[in-house]
Amino acid sequence: MNTLPVNWLTEGLLDFEYKKYLLLAYLQAVKGEFSQHRLYPVFSDLIMHYRNLVQVKEHKQLVYESFPQRISRADFEKLQLVYEKIVQDDETMEQIEEIIQYATPLFSTALNEGKELYDFVERHLEITPVGITPIYHDEGYLFVEHTAGKETYVYSYHITVFENTYEKYRGINTKHLQTVRRGLTLTHEHLKIQLIKERKELPNPATFAAVSRFPVPLEQSLLPIAKRSLVKYVTKLAA
Template identity: 50%
Template sequence: MGNLNHDWLTEGMIDYEYKKYVLLAYLKDIKQHFDSAELFPFLSDLIMHYKNLLNVKSNKELIYEHFPKSISRADFKKLKFTYHRMIQDDEMMQEIEDIIGFALPKLEGSINEGKELYDLVEDNLEVSAVGLTPIYAKEGYVLVNQDAKRDVSVFRYQISVFENADEKYRGISTTFLTNDFRDISRTYEQIKMDLVRRFRELPNPATFLVVSKMKFPLPQTILPVAKRMLVRKIEEIN
């Protein structure tokens, strides 16, 4: 099935059995990804759908807001439209509540499965600094090595800070640079020095090594989890 539209609850036919089929097909697809140790964006997608349903359950007005609206009168001269809500009767509202009642525990079960996989990945990742870490660590490099192999994936990272009235959030973006290798004659420190010579704009870059004790998919699993661990480590430094 691939993905589940954000307004899956109210789009199309509002029918309990049909929506069960749509949701179960989606969760079956998610399970296949988890069975392949692929975490993202599937876990975050599940959490988004779960939170959306909780919001709808706690505030029925959100159900109305999610419903598509049909044009009931149009003033083409002033380009103004009035809309007629497509939901009116209590029977349909009960159908939606039944769908939500079925969906929430199913989504929660899948989320718990994803969290178990996340914990397994995090427990098998180690993040450490390569050489001395400068005071400025908001951008630099990440070296990723899996399962004690010689291959090393090299990324450049950058930390961004987002603020609202109450809190400050840190986000991290990565850009793939190259595939490298390490062996007895080529250390992680040498890879770092080659990066310094290649990219002069970072003469003293923060560089971190991520080692995975187990083999997981790099883009869907190792990198997303490692990015979160790296943000925490940089917060400790700064």
């Protein structure tokens, strides 16, 4: 899709009409992704751009943490130097602020559309344990499917915990193991038993099924939301 460069505010021609053209083309592409029920990576990219606009608007600075992983610290420091020079130029800064004033509500509207789609998919997704759930929930298997389809996507998962002074974060890593065709004899319980027999490293695995009642793209919506939903579900189990 038509992407927006990370440093679109300062890159290239610093002209309101030009930046408006770039922005509207990007947001039109975002809208096209959402219309196809594809949330990622466009939704996280949208959040990054919006956060950066807010930071620039409120603090007139760029924040490294708001940028995606694809930008390195060295690249960011170069961008920061360029931006510091721009901030010192009142006329240039006025143009940037004009662009920000125009762009902020448009980003906000697009984010609301993305959140509505996210909430819709999440409401139609049900997480259920498969078989007896062991005490240890941070590693196991995840079955992902939607009721309208005929396939179950099987993943191993591992939840990790990151802590700082203020908060504790949970992240999840998944690995696709296989895709199986559902049938009357291949229930989630039978599939779990097969995995235990084939993969001896997890003799008593926590196993969950994430089933969507609404068909959405696997990689761009269903799997990312299933992973986040599983983290929330497991966190409640551990509470």
